[in-house]
Amino acid sequence: MAASAATYKERQFLAVIGDEDSVTGLLLAGIGHVTEPPESQRNFLVVDSKTETSEIERAFQNFTQERKDIAVLLINQHIAERIRHSVDTFADPFPAVLEIPSKDHPYDPEKDSVLKRVRRLFGE
């Protein structure tokens, strides 16, 4: 897979799908970006218990497929669980999908799609 320069030279933002606390914290770090007014796309999505799975799915597709300026997509692990299928089937190198722990849900390496692949490669 030849990752040509054009595919990732434009990518300079991080995106988040997470619960309110994670998103707040990451926004404080300064990763939040809203595109120019006509579309005004945010690069973060706050998910709470009332958020529909289809909405998460749509945001995930948007960040991974449609937007070409996102280099890394951070997603809370418990949210990734809800759209596990999409996360597991997404295998492109860009953007890098990273599962992060949240405050209420400690990190479980067993569920991480990349770590699962690592484990499988070493036959564990």
Added chain:
Amino acid sequence: MSGAVGREAVFPTRQSLGLMKNKLKGAEIGHSLLKRKSEALTKRFRDITRRIDEAKQKMGRVMQIAAFSLAEVSYAVGGDIGYQIQESAKQARFRVRAKQENVSGVLLPTFESYTQEGVNDFGLTGLGKGGQQIQRCRETYARAVETLVELASLQTAFLILDEVIKVVNRRVNAIEHVIIPRTENTIKYINSELDELDREEFYRLKKVSGKKQRDVAAADAEILAARQKKAEEQAANPKVPDATAIFVQEEEATDVLGEQEDNDVIF
């Protein structure tokens, strides 16, 4: 698999034998090069997987600390600042830049984080109270995000390397199990075919020379018989030697023309 390699469709000539030998040599060189490449990549790959494992552990810790500092913030501010922050986020201050790293001909991108100067969406956040905590929280989260970016580049490298290693190994196996056996088969086929031709040629030559020998022997025998006959006739009837001589010479002349011509003085 090795049973079905077959051979290439070539004419069994010396030229194509030379071509095949060159091809075999090329395939062997390519095989060893690819093998080495695959080994170098695998080494790098193992290194990366180990680092991913470590980085994931580290991320767990860092995020915990960050979450704690955020809890401090909400305690200090005394309310939820999430909404305010989400609304005031306009321009990304924290960005990443992709660079390339070359590992035996494979370009691995690595992300490098940088902060866009002069962008601060949260200038007024925590103005009332808790400003210090917010400042600290921002720093903590910035560090956490740096760890995340590092992890992301490792992960990207992991995915790309995984793919590349698969491709390289497939090529190595294809050369090892298909191309080399097939070329060897072809060489064997050409060789056997050439040998066959050689044998055929040899046999043909032998046949031809055998036939020639037989002809010569038959001719010799005839001459010999003719001479004997002449000798006998001369012995039996020595009075008329000339007539028989003419007759014999005529006989001989029909058989072996050149040698006997000089004896035709009688005419």
